[in-house]
Amino acid sequence: MSNNAAPGPFAGQNQPQFNSYGTQGDFGGPQAAMDNSGGMPDNLDLPLYGASIGQAITRFFKRYFKFAGRSSRSEYWWWQFFSFIVAFVLGFVQSLFGGPTDHMNALGNTIEVLSYVFGLAVLIPTIALTVRRLHDTNKSGLFALFFLLPLLGGLVLMIMCIFNSNPLGRRFDDASAAGVQGYGQNGSAY
Numbered sequence: 001m002s003n004n005a006a007p008g009p010f011a012g013q014n015q016p017q018f019n020s021y022g023t024q025g026d027f028g029g030p031q032a033a034m035d036n037s038g039g040m041p042d043n044l045d046l047p048l049y050g051a052s053i054g055q056a057i058t059r060f061f062k063r064y065f066k067f068a069g070r071s072s073r074s075e076y077w078w079w080q081f082f083s084f085i086v087a088f089v090l091g092f093v094q095s096l097f098g099g100p101t102d103h104m105n106a107l108g109n110t111i112e113v114l115s116y117v118f119g120l121a122v123l124i125p126t127i128a129l130t131v132r133r134l135h136d137t138n139k140s141g142l143f144a145l146f147f148l149l150p151l152l153g154g155l156v157l158m159i160m161c162i163f164n165s166n167p168l169g170r171r172f173d174d175a176s177a178a179g180v181q182g183y184g185q186n187g188s189a190y
Contacts, residue, residue: 047072047136057082064125070169071132076161090115135172137163
């Protein structure tokens with residue numbers, strides 16, 4: 001126990017002080033206020049705060065169509081960065097072999113097809129990741145529909161995904177998979 005611990009509920013015992021709600025822990029995850037914050041790369045049911053780019057991409061593909069649960073800010077933004085880089089590289093290589101108005105050769109057409117295939121292959125999983133990120137901020141996944149609004153919808157969604165993790169977002173976890181007590185009727189999640 002630390003010397004600056006607050007007195008505990010039992011005489012002579014000390015308990016460590018935790019930062020108050022709203023303070024940010026390492027890598028953007030809330031500090032000790034969140035007792036099931038993941039931290040284990042193998043546990044896909046909980047967000048991994050401070051995920052590396054490799055962990056974020058691996059977790060993205062392992063949770064391909066999973067809309068339930070939560071994803072950390074690092075998982076979300078590393079995936080956004082990776083997909084932007086892939087799209088940029090494919091677009092750049094395609095432009096080397098003729099633009100959309102020029103006649104492209106076979107390699108340019110192949111790169112264009114690869115761009116479309118990549119975009120379609122990650123569209124639904126990216127929406128699922130966005131829903132899980134919104135869950136981590138304790139917001140409904142239905143806010144992901146903002147991307148349908150022209151211009152401002154994407155901006156509003158981006159701002160919502162920048163928000164800190166909220167411990168109340170645990171309500172979106174699968175209680176049995178996360179190893180926490182249920183909190184709805186009959187011990188089930190909402």
